[in-house]
Amino acid sequence: MTGAVLTQQFFNALSLGVMYALIAVGFTLFFGVIEVVNFAHGEVFMLGAFAAMIASGVFVSCGLTQGSLLFILLILAVVIIIGALFGAVLEKYIVSPMRDAPDIMTLLITLGASIVVREAVMLFVPDGRNPQTFPVLVEMDTIHFGGALVKPETLLCIVLSIIMIAGMHRFIQNTTYGRYIRATAQDRGAAMMMGIDVKKIFIFTLIIGSILGSVAGLMNGMTYNIIKFNMGFAASIKGFAAAVVGGLGNIYGAIIGGLLLGFMEIFTVSFITDGSSYQDMISFIIVIICLVFRPAGLFGEKAYEKV
Numbered sequence: 001m002t003g004a005v006l007t008q009q010f011f012n013a014l015s016l017g018v019m020y021a022l023i024a025v026g027f028t029l030f031f032g033v034i035e036v037v038n039f040a041h042g043e044v045f046m047l048g049a050f051a052a053m054i055a056s057g058v059f060v061s062c063g064l065t066q067g068s069l070l071f072i073l074l075i076l077a078v079v080i081i082i083g084a085l086f087g088a089v090l091e092k093y094i095v096s097p098m099r100d101a102p103d104i105m106t107l108l109i110t111l112g113a114s115i116v117v118r119e120a121v122m123l124f125v126p127d128g129r130n131p132q133t134f135p136v137l138v139e140m141d142t143i144h145f146g147g148a149l150v151k152p153e154t155l156l157c158i159v160l161s162i163i164m165i166a167g168m169h170r171f172i173q174n175t176t177y178g179r180y181i182r183a184t185a186q187d188r189g190a191a192m193m194m195g196i197d198v199k200k201i202f203i204f205t206l207i208i209g210s211i212l213g214s215v216a217g218l219m220n221g222m223t224y225n226i227i228k229f230n231m232g233f234a235a236s237i238k239g240f241a242a243a244v245v246g247g248l249g250n251i252y253g254a255i256i257g258g259l260l261l262g263f264m265e266i267f268t269v270s271f272i273t274d275g276s277s278y279q280d281m282i283s284f285i286i287v288i289i290c291l292v293f294r295p296a297g298l299f300g301e302k303a304y305e306k307v
Contacts (some may be wrong), residue, residue, distance in 0.1 A: 004147030009270045011145070015154045015223055017262025018161035022216040023239025024246065024254035025165070026209030032249035033185045033205040036095060036103070040110040041213055042236025043117040044086045046229065048214030049134065049221040050121060051082040056135040067139030075137060076160075076218070083214030087206035095206065096199070114232065122229040131228050134221035157219040164215055165255065168208060172251075177204055185249070213239075234280070241283040245290045247297025256298060261286065 023045060030038045055078040056066070064071050094113050098106045122128045140152035172178035183191040184201045192198055216235070221227045242261045246253025261283060269276050290297060 002147070005270075007145060008148035008150070009266055011148065011150050011154050011158075012270075013263040013266035014259070015157050015219075015262075016266055017259035018158055018165075019216045019219050019223070019258075020238050020242045020261050021255045021258025022161055022164060022212040022219075023235055024242035024258045025168070025251055026213045027240050027243040028246070028248055028251055028254040029205050029209040031243070032251075033181055034095065034202050036106045036110070037240070038090070038095070038110045038206075038209075039107060039236060039240075040090055040094070040114040040117065041209070041239065042232030042234075043114045044083055044210045044213040044232075045217040045220070045235040045239075046118065046121065046227070046232035047082055047086060048079045048217030049227040049231065050125060050132070050217075050229075051214070052079050052137075052218045052221055053132060053134055053227060054125075055079075056137065060135075066135070067137065072137055076215070079214050079218045080211050083211035084207045086214070087208070087210030088203055090210070091203045091206040096202070114236070118229060118232060125229070128229050131226050134225045134227050136225075137222055151223075153222040157223055160215065160219065164212060168212065169251075171208070177201070181205060238283050241287045243297075244287050245297055247299040250297065250299045253297055253299030 023041065026041050027038070030036055030041070052075050055075055056071075059071055059074060060066055064074070090110075090113065094109055095106065098109055125132075138152045138156055143150045143152060143155065172181055180191070180196045180201050181204065183194070183196060184198050188198055191201075216239075217227075217231075220231070220235070238261060239258070242257035243254045244257070245260060246255065246257030264282050264286065265279050268282055269279050272278065
């Protein structure tokens with residue numbers, strides 16, 4: 001095993017891990033603040049990828065140069081808007097009406113919403129039931145790094161995820177609405193007595209988490225160049241697994257859980273004979289081990305109390 005191979009797989013694992021981390025942070029925000037497990041979250045991942053693909057075709061037809069900085073920023077803006085709209089609509093029409101219902105009802109209705117969105121994309125996107133080729137957004141040569149060949153899309157995904165997570169951290173820690181989100185997560189009743197509009201906080205939380213999920217979908221398209229209408233289901237399972245491992249309700253635990261899952265999958269595929277056959281199994285094995293020996297997750301004391 002050469003150093004170049006290890007370097008290559010390190011970047012691949014980091015790219016996959018940060019993508020899982022973005023999805024997992026969304027799950028842990030929903031659970032920590034709104035106290036729901038949102039199984040429609042995987043579909044915003046899929047919608048982000050499809051929105052980027054469709055927007056790319058529109059922008060190229062309008063004369064924009066594919067691969068230019070403006071082109072990439074506009075694609076990112078479209079993906080963020082789609083994620084924000086999805087989160088707002090989901091909160092207003094799906095989650096909010098079920099606020100006082102049993103937890104299992106909220107889980108089932110979000111699962112139903114995910115099926116509706118997935119089937120709608122399959123039916124109404126041209127040739128939607130078949131895999132779609134994701135457009136090339138970055139016109140750059142492969143980068144030589146320590147003897148390894150690293151795709152520029154891989155580096156862009158890593159940088160983009162760092163920016164998104166850092167921006168979310170700054171928002172939650174240093175803004176008024178961020179403090180409201182933390183207060184609502186700690187004690188919803190006390191937050192309401194202090195005059196915080198928790199309904200508005202729920203909407204903000206779903207918007208933030210959904211934006212992270214849609215950007216993760218964009219990253220997936222850039223990395224693998226193929227997107228599918230049913231890609232959200234697998235992503236939601238992996239993201240939820242990462243959130244459980246890190247500790248539901250703990251943002252930094254979700255990030256660590258996503259990175260751990262990404263590295264385990266890539267190194268399993270790369271260094272174990274026929275490892276691709278076990279790639280999806282890894283997620284569930286890690287979750288089972290975590291639930292048996294560390295039910296609260298690696299960093300999730302609060303999550304254990306809420307369960």
